[in-house]
Amino acid sequence: xxxxxxxxxxxxxxxxxxxxxxxxxxxxxxDIPAAVRYSGVMPMSGRxxxxxxxxxxxxxxxxxxxxxxxxxxxxxGLYDHHIPVILNHVISRSEFYTAYxxxxxxxxxxxLQAIFEFQSYICELTGMRVANASMxxxxxxxxxxxxLAAGATKRKQIIVSRTVHPEARExxxxxxxxxxxDVIEIGYKDGVTDLAALEAVITEETAxxxxxxxxxxxxxxxxxxVEPLIHAKKGLLVLSTNPISLGxxxxxxxxxADVVVGDAQPLGIPxxxxxxxxxxxxxxxxxxxxxxxxxxxxxxxxxxxRGFVLTLQAREQHIRRExxxxxxxxxxxxxxxxxxxxxxxxxxxxxxxAALLNLRKSHYAANQAAAGASxxxxxxxxxxxxxxxRMPEAADLKAVNSKLLKAGFIGGYDLGEAYPELKGHMxxxxxxxxxxxxxxxxxxxxxxxx
Numbered sequence: 001x002x003x004x005x006x007x008x009x010x011x012x013x014x015x016x017x018x019x020x021x022x023x024x025x026x027x028x029x030x031d032i033p034a035a036v037r038y039s040g041v042m043p044m045s046g047r048x049x050x051x052x053x054x055x056x057x058x059x060x061x062x063x064x065x066x067x068x069x070x071x072x073x074x075x076x077g078l079y080d081h082h083i084p085v086i087l088n089h090v091i092s093r094s095e096f097y098t099a100y101x102x103x104x105x106x107x108x109x110x111x112l113q114a115i116f117e118f119q120s121y122i123c124e125l126t127g128m129r130v131a132n133a134s135m136x137x138x139x140x141x142x143x144x145x146x147x148l149a150a151g152a153t154k155r156k157q158i159i160v161s162r163t164v165h166p167e168a169r170e171x172x173x174x175x176x177x178x179x180x181x182d183v184i185e186i187g188y189k190d191g192v193t194d195l196a197a198l199e200a201v202i203t204e205e206t207a208x209x210x211x212x213x214x215x216x217x218x219x220x221x222x223x224x225x226v227e228p229l230i231h232a233k234k235g236l237l238v239l240s241t242n243p244i245s246l247g248x249x250x251x252x253x254x255x256x257a258d259v260v261v262g263d264a265q266p267l268g269i270p271x272x273x274x275x276x277x278x279x280x281x282x283x284x285x286x287x288x289x290x291x292x293x294x295x296x297x298x299x300x301x302x303x304x305x306r307g308f309v310l311t312l313q314a315r316e317q318h319i320r321r322e323x324x325x326x327x328x329x330x331x332x333x334x335x336x337x338x339x340x341x342x343x344x345x346x347x348x349x350x351x352x353x354a355a356l357l358n359l360r361k362s363h364y365a366a367n368q369a370a371a372g373a374s375x376x377x378x379x380x381x382x383x384x385x386x387x388x389x390r391m392p393e394a395a396d397l398k399a400v401n402s403k404l405l406k407a408g409f410i411g412g413y414d415l416g417e418a419y420p421e422l423k424g425h426m427x428x429x430x431x432x433x434x435x436x437x438x439x440x441x442x443x444x445x446x447x448x449x450x
Contacts, residue, residue, distance in 0.1 A: 065405055067271065071438040072410040073365075075386050075429025076216070077138075077165055077263070078271045081244070082354075082433050084345045087268050091337055111333060112308035116296040118280075118336040121343045125246050125351075126260045127253025128282035132312075133294040134336040135279030138263025139168040142210060142240050143175035144281065144292045145259045149208030149236040150181055152290055157182045157205045161193040163215035164240060166418035172210070181207075191219040191379030191388065199229050206233055208259075212240040213249075217427065218362070218386025219379060220249065227256035236287075243267055243280070243339075245384045247355030252282075259283050268342030269335050278335035288312075357432035358385035361439065365430045368443045374450050378425050386429045388415065388422070392450050397426055403449040409442050 013025075022028060029037065048056060072080040091097065095110055106112075115133045122131035135141040146158045158176060160169060162185050169185070176183045186198045193211060202209065209230040213221035223239065230237050236258040244266045246252075252260040265277040283291055289312070297311030346354060362385040369375045369389055378388040389412070391397060401411035416423035430439065 064273075065410055067410065067433075070405070070408055070410045071434060071442065073412055073428045073430065073434070073442060074410050075218075075431075076413040076427055077167070077265075078274065078277075079244075079266050079385075079429060079431055080271065080433055081266050081268070081431050083268050083270060084342065086345055087338060087341045090341050091334055096334060096337055106307075106309060109308055112296050112310070114337045114340060115294075115333060116298060116308050117344075118340045119296060121340055122280045122282050125243055125251075125343070126241075126257075126280075126282045127251030128257070128260050129285040130288045130291060130295065131280060131282040132291050133296055134264070134332045135261075135281050135293065136332065137275070137277045137279045138240060138261060138265075139165065139171045139279075141261035141263075141279035141281045142168045142238070143172045145238045145261050146172055146181065146183075146208060146210060147175060147179055148259060148283075148287065148290050148292065149238060150179060152287060153207045153235060155205050155207035155235070156180065157184065157203070158207055158210065159184045159186060159198065159201060160210040161186050161188065161198070161212065161215070161221075162419075163188050163191070163193055163217060163219070163221070164210060164212040165216045168212075168240065188217075191215070191217045191381040191383075192221050193226070195222065195225055195229075198226065202229055202233050202235070204233055206230065206235040208236040208238050210238045210240070214242055214245055214384040214386070217379060217388050218383040218429070219381040220245075220384060223252075223255040223257075231256065242384065244351075244355055244358060247351035247353075248359060249355075249384075253284075257284075258287060264335065264339040267339035268345075269338045276332065276335060278332040278339060280339075354432050358430070361385075361432065361434055362387060362430035364436070365428065365434070365439045365443065368439060369428075369446070372443070372447050374447050378422070385431060386427055389426050389428060391424050391426055393424060395424060395450050397424070400426075400446070400449045404442075404445060407445045407449075409445060411446075 017023065017025070067080040096114065118134060119131040123129065135144065142164070150156060150158065158172070158181050160172060160183060173183055184201055186201065187194050192215065198209065209226060211221050211223065211226055213223060215221055227237055237256055238259040238261065239252045239255070239257040241252060241260060241262045243262055243264060260282045262280055263277050264280050269277055281291065281293070291312065294310055295312035297309050299307050299309055301307045343351065362383065366377055366387045370377050374392055376390045378390045391400070397414040397416070404411040412426040412428040415425040415427055
């Protein structure tokens, strides 16, 4: 019989215990003081046969309100996008599925090529000259960008807009503490960064301005107005962006960005109850040697055949720690491959169409919501696929989301959780997966919940 795993019988267990010279499994734990060991019985059922166990696990899984069964209008960093069926077929191949990272790089040509393709796609998407071999996620990539800016400019002040994802700002603050960086947060007006407030705090000590566009509220920032403010003081402009939006919006390179980061999750990576995801990190050529992580390069072997090498390995695992550009970056190879397969499958026209569908469907949903008597849009700024709705003053947003779930919908994000001044406001996301019928029914149910 073929098994997915190797079962251990009671006789197998007894044989192993006899070889190591103990009489029971309990004896293996005798070195642990009895006072710190759990002596009761765990609240679990007895052992289950395989059919019973599978049935039990299915029942547990069915308790999750997944986006395959429940139309999701929740974004705030993780999005319910279409994933082409070919993607899972490719990434499930064992040669990709089991390859974590190329520790013996030159013999891992398939893995290196996959990473090289990811870098190339990110450069095409952002317009930047160099991209690395992926990061943990978009939030840590943003913190890494701040560290790069401080090192490149020899300055300690980082300015970040409050329209940047709240969790990314928290990670930035944690990282900045260890690097002795001074982080200044700038407020917003009408859903976008307050440019007057930003201009007032930029000085010759500013290493970088960190802006997210589309930002956490879904609004598109005026980067052309931000760029001259920071470059006049010889600081760096760091942009965090949604890669799907780049199918329509001007590229970060054209807007004057020095560093571009983001999360590749919208590019074919499932939400998976919160992760893992994959960050991308791209820079202008002068900053290439300061980029965290790895860069895979293309070359030819001694026979003239195409090959791939690790061109840059500025990680603490490869060089002396004090000279490393980072010690918290990693290559999310499998998830980077997801993104590469997604972009390869859709192509240029497909990326533009996906972005256009996100734009049109979210604007249709926003207009439908604002057409009723109970709801209104909080901001007038242009937005991509997320928008903020002002709820009635007496609305209990937690109760609203519970009612939506009972009606078969995953609701939005309560902005009062991260922005006290936006209590009573909800952030909704509408991607290309949502149909007109789903949007209409959602708005109708939402109004009925109030």
